[in-house]
Amino acid sequence: MTVLSASERFVESVGPIVVKEVRQGLRAKVFAIFFGSLLVVCLSMALVAVAQATEAAGTAFGKDFFGGYLTALGAVTFFVIPFVAFRSMVRELEDETWVLLTLTGLGANSIVRGKWVSAMSQALLFGSACAPFVLFSYFLNGIDIVQVVTALVLATGWSALLTSIGVAVATQAQSKLGRTIAHFVVLGLLGLGTMAGIAFAWVIAEEGHRLVTNDAFRNFAIGAGVFSWGLTWLMLESAAAGLALPSEAASRGPRIAYVIVGLLGLAFGLAVFLLEKGRPKDAVAGQVITSFFFTIAGAFCVSEADGWPRQAATGSWLKPGAARSFWLAVVMLFLSALMWGLLIGDYTVSNDGNADGRAFRGTMAAFAFPTLYLSLGVLMGRLTPLRHLSEPVATRVGFILSVVVGVVASMALSLVFEGSARGREMNALNPLVGLFNFIDRSGSELNSAIVLLGAVTLMAVFLAAVVLHARDEVRSS
Amino acid sequence: MSALLEVKGLTRYYGALKAVDDITFSLPAGTILGFIGPNGAGKSTTMRIIATLDVPTSGEVLLDGKSLVARPDQARPLLGYMPDRYGTYDDMTVFEFLDFFARAYRLRGNERKARVDSVMDFTGLMPLKDKLTSELSKGMKQRVALGRTLLHDPKLLILDEPADGLDPRARIELRELLRALASQGKAVLISSHILTELSEICDTCAIIEQGHLLATGTVQEVLSRTSNAAAFSEVELTLWAGAGMPLEEIARKTERLLLEQPLVTNVSVLNNALRFRLELAVGATPASGWVEEASVRVLKVLVNAEIPVTSFRTREHDLEDAFMSVTKGRVQ
Numbered sequence: 089m090t091v092l093s094a095s096e097r098f099v100e101s102v103g104p105i106v107v108k109e110v111r112q113g114l115r116a117k118v119f120a121i122f123f124g125s126l127l128v129v130c131l132s133m134a135l136v137a138v139a140q141a142t143e144a145a146g147t148a149f150g151k152d153f154f155g156g157y158l159t160a161l162g163a164v165t166f167f168v169i170p171f172v173a174f175r176s177m178v179r180e181l182e183d184e185t186w187v188l189l190t191l192t193g194l195g196a197n198s199i200v201r202g203k204w205v206s207a208m209s210q211a212l213l214f215g216s217a218c219a220p221f222v223l224f225s226y227f228l229n230g231i232d233i234v235q236v237v238t239a240l241v242l243a244t245g246w247s248a249l250l251t252s253i254g255v256a257v258a259t260q261a262q263s264k265l266g267r268t269i270a271h272f273v274v275l276g277l278l279g280l281g282t283m284a285g286i287a288f289a290w291v292i293a294e295e296g297h298r299l300v301t302n303d304a305f306r307n308f309a310i311g312a313g314v315f316s317w318g319l320t321w322l323m324l325e326s327a328a329a330g331l332a333l334p335s336e337a338a339s340r341g342p343r344i345a346y347v348i349v350g351l352l353g354l355a356f357g358l359a360v361f362l363l364e365k366g367r368p369k370d371a372v373a374g375q376v377i378t379s380f381f382f383t384i385a386g387a388f389c390v391s392e393a394d395g396w397p398r399q400a401a402t403g404s405w406l407k408p409g410a411a412r413s414f415w416l417a418v419v420m421l422f423l424s425a426l427m428w429g430l431l432i433g434d435y436t437v438s439n440d441g442n443a444d445g446r447a448f449r450g451t452m453a454a455f456a457f458p459t460l461y462l463s464l465g466v467l468m469g470r471l472t473p474l475r476h477l478s479e480p481v482a483t484r485v486g487f488i489l490s491v492v493v494g495v496v497a498s499m500a501l502s503l504v505f506e507g508s509a510r511g512r513e514m515n516a517l518n519p520l521v522g523l524f525n526f527i528d529r530s531g532s533e534l535n536s537a538i539v540l541l542g543a544v545t546l547m548a549v550f551l552a553a554v555v556l557h558a559r560d561e562v563r564s565s
Numbered sequence: 566m567s568a569l570l571e572v573k574g575l576t577r578y579y580g581a582l583k584a585v586d587d588i589t590f591s592l593p594a595g596t597i598l599g600f601i602g603p604n605g606a607g608k609s610t611t612m613r614i615i616a617t618l619d620v621p622t623s624g625e626v627l628l629d630g631k632s633l634v635a636r637p638d639q640a641r642p643l644l645g646y647m648p649d650r651y652g653t654y655d656d657m658t659v660f661e662f663l664d665f666f667a668r669a670y671r672l673r674g675n676e677r678k679a680r681v682d683s684v685m686d687f688t689g690l691m692p693l694k695d696k697l698t699s700e701l702s703k704g705m706k707q708r709v710a711l712g713r714t715l716l717h718d719p720k721l722l723i724l725d726e727p728a729d730g731l732d733p734r735a736r737i738e739l740r741e742l743l744r745a746l747a748s749q750g751k752a753v754l755i756s757s758h759i760l761t762e763l764s765e766i767c768d769t770c771a772i773i774e775q776g777h778l779l780a781t782g783t784v785q786e787v788l789s790r791t792s793n794a795a796a797f798s799e800v801e802l803t804l805w806a807g808a809g810m811p812l813e814e815i816a817r818k819t820e821r822l823l824l825e826q827p828l829v830t831n832v833s834v835l836n837n838a839l840r841f842r843l844e845l846a847v848g849a850t851p852a853s854g855w856v857e858e859a860s861v862r863v864l865k866v867l868v869n870a871e872i873p874v875t876s877f878r879t880r881e882h883d884l885e886d887a888f889m890s891v892t893k894g895r896v897q
């Protein structure tokens with residue numbers, strides 16, 4: 089299979105949706121309004137810049153105007169476009185037109201990708217409308233071309249990720265209530281994402297010279313760039329799985345993306361750690377970040393939709409069924425703990441065996457907490473009244489509830505028995521305070537606490553696995 | 566030749582609810598099968614499974630001899646599905662809508678143009694080509710939806726409640742379209758909770774309730790099987806007002822006479838028309854032709870009493886009666 093034929097097939101399968109979205113999009117008023125306003129904003133900023141530049145020649149205004157343009161562009165491409173993509177997907181679900189699309193043979197993947205590609209082409213259109221102005225700020229001095237390129241590349245990735253999030257959230261909401269909630273969720277996520285994106289744009293505008301001088305800053309930029317695309321892929325796969333019919337195998341794509349993006353993340357973490365000669369506390373930070381990722385992505389993986397086609401079995405790890413997804417999430421979490429643990433061990437050995445107990449403990453805790461709470465989520469979703477909800481929703485709500493209960497109950501108990509909400513014993517199972525205690529504090533109570541955490545986690549994993557396997561067996565018989 | 570569509574022991578649970586329970590039927594090419602049952606009977610669920618949108622808990626569906634449960638991807642090119650909501654995009658014109666789906670069905674260039682044109686021709690949408698679908702009447706919207714299902718020239722059409730909410734003219738036009746499609750050799754599966762909608766459209770029918778299939782066969786078969794089994798029949802007669810006596814008096818006299826006759830119940834008077842019901846006693850087994858016999862007897866009595874009867878009509882048995890008699894006691 090050549091690259092050419094693959095790209096041809098891509099265009100062929102994505103094509104119809106893009107054609108349709110563009111037809112619909114150009115007819116929509118939203119597009120014209122935002123396109124017009126963006127141009128007006130850019131133009132007025134340019135006029136102000138020219139006026140200032142002629143008044144005080146030689147001063148470097150570039151930074152401010154660069155930041156200004158990025159803010160305007162960011163508001164549109166980080167917020168408006170992802171939200172329009174979300175709405176468009178929601179409407180497809182409300183009117184059940186996606187079902188008809190699936191019947192044409194397009195498949196959930198093509199539908200989701202089509203939405204995303206057409207949203208991104210609109211973003212590109214906005215971007216190119218702004219591009220001359222961004223270049224103009226370059227001529228105002230104060231920024232260099234590395235900053236301009238970095239900002240645009242990162243902004244593209246960030247917009248891609250937020251758009252994929254918009255599409256993915258829409259596909260997770262199958263009921264009316266779900267869609268109402270999804271609106272709030274997506275507005276919240278996009279709001280935060282837009283603020284973060286614009287804030288980072290200003291950092292690049294003001295401090296962008298450090299891209300060349302500061303390794304950590306550069307690594308962060310590279311990491312953010314790579315991972316926005318990795319996460320975009322994972323989001324699109326989850327969206328396709330969320331959209332897939334019961335008659336289609338949905339677990340394949342997200343699992344592959346989950347593993348590859350996860351391994352990529354670990355490899356990136358490893359590279360940075362080795363290059364920067366990381367210390368144990370850096371490894372713990374790395375472990376917390378990677379297991380956070382595996383937890384969030386895992387919470388989606390372990391809660392698969394009902395039903396699957398009988399022929400879906402293709403390779404045992406890709407077979408559908410929440411049990412396999414659950415084990416996959418546990419294994420990925422374990423791999424992460426293993427890698428960071430080994431790095432801490434290696435550091436300890438090469439630095440005269442002065443074992444860093446806290447770092448080890450923190451790493452183990454950052455493995456145990458997600459595993460424990462994913463299992464509790466599964467158990468809550470299956471064994472409590474939550475089971476009346478649709479399965480994915482039940483598990484995710486179960487996960488969130490058990491985290492909230494875990495945090496609140498532990499802190500309350502700790503306040504009563506240890507006289508402080510941050511006590512070491514009562515917070516053994518607290519995924520926030522407990523994790524912080526294990527990483528940051530010392531004391532012999534923590535040793536028994538980690539043993540308790542380990543034992544409870546093992547038990548929970550065992551029970552969750554039993555429940556999931558039993559259910560998968562019923563379903564595939 | 567075996568049937569185009571074969572449904573065998575189809576069952577679908579939603580949690581503890583058995584939405585479809587062990588349904589078996591077949592549909593040969595060139596025929597129209599009416600799927601009849603009240604709301605919540607399991608029609609849509611069955612149709613969605615046949616349309617490969619859902620999977621059965623157990624049972625099998627063969628399309629052209631191949632399992633569509635095992636290979637939905639291979640079955641999809643052979644079937645066209647129209648959901649109970651028609652699923653059109655509001656902000657697209659009729660042409661754009663059909664063109665988009667033709668693209669989705671991988672029709673390219675001139676082939677696509679020809680196909681879209683022929684579908685618009687067939688459904689009579691040509692004059693509305695450039696209208697937004699949101700501006701169309703319900704009947705027209707539904708034709709757009711029907712046109713969409715025809716783009717890839719499927720062998721089986723699955724239409725979920727297509728006649729629902731249509732005015733009589735649109736309904737008659739729909740019937741003509743479906744007849745034409747059947748004569749082209751397409752198999753059509755069509756559902757409704759309103760029975761009269763279907764009795765004129767379909768060749769065979771299947772009556773479904775609470776997930777169970779209660780009766781299947783040609784419309785004639787189901788009718789004759791159930792009309793013999795029916796325990797009552799409605800009769801309507803009209804009187805001549807110019808017979809000398811005041812109309813009210815004749816009507817009262819007729820009513821009295823009727824009520825004296827065996828099997829007659831529920832007499833009602835409306836101007837010059839009277840309605841009544843011929844009804845067997847509870848528990849009596851209906852013998853074939855009992856309605857005709859009783860009618861003749863009643864009419865003879867009226868004529869002998871010199872009642873000026875100008876018309877006397879037992880209402881024909883249609884699917885509605887069939888449905889009522891088959892589902893008697895099960896629907897609340």
Ligand SMILES: Nc1ncnc2c1ncn2[C@@H]1O[C@H](COP(=O)(O)OP(=O)(O)O)[C@@H](O)[C@H]1O
Pocket residue numbers: 579582584602603604605606607608609610611
């Ligand atoms: N997705 C679903 N989840 C749970 N129950 C459902 C679902 N779809 C249909 N049902 C139930 O299955 C039964 C049959 O529904 P349906 O097939 O839509 O009936 P009909 O089309 O004959 O009106 C109804 O009781 C309905 O409430």
Ligand SMILES: [Mg+2]
Pocket residue numbers: 605608609610649725726
């Ligand atoms: Mg229905």
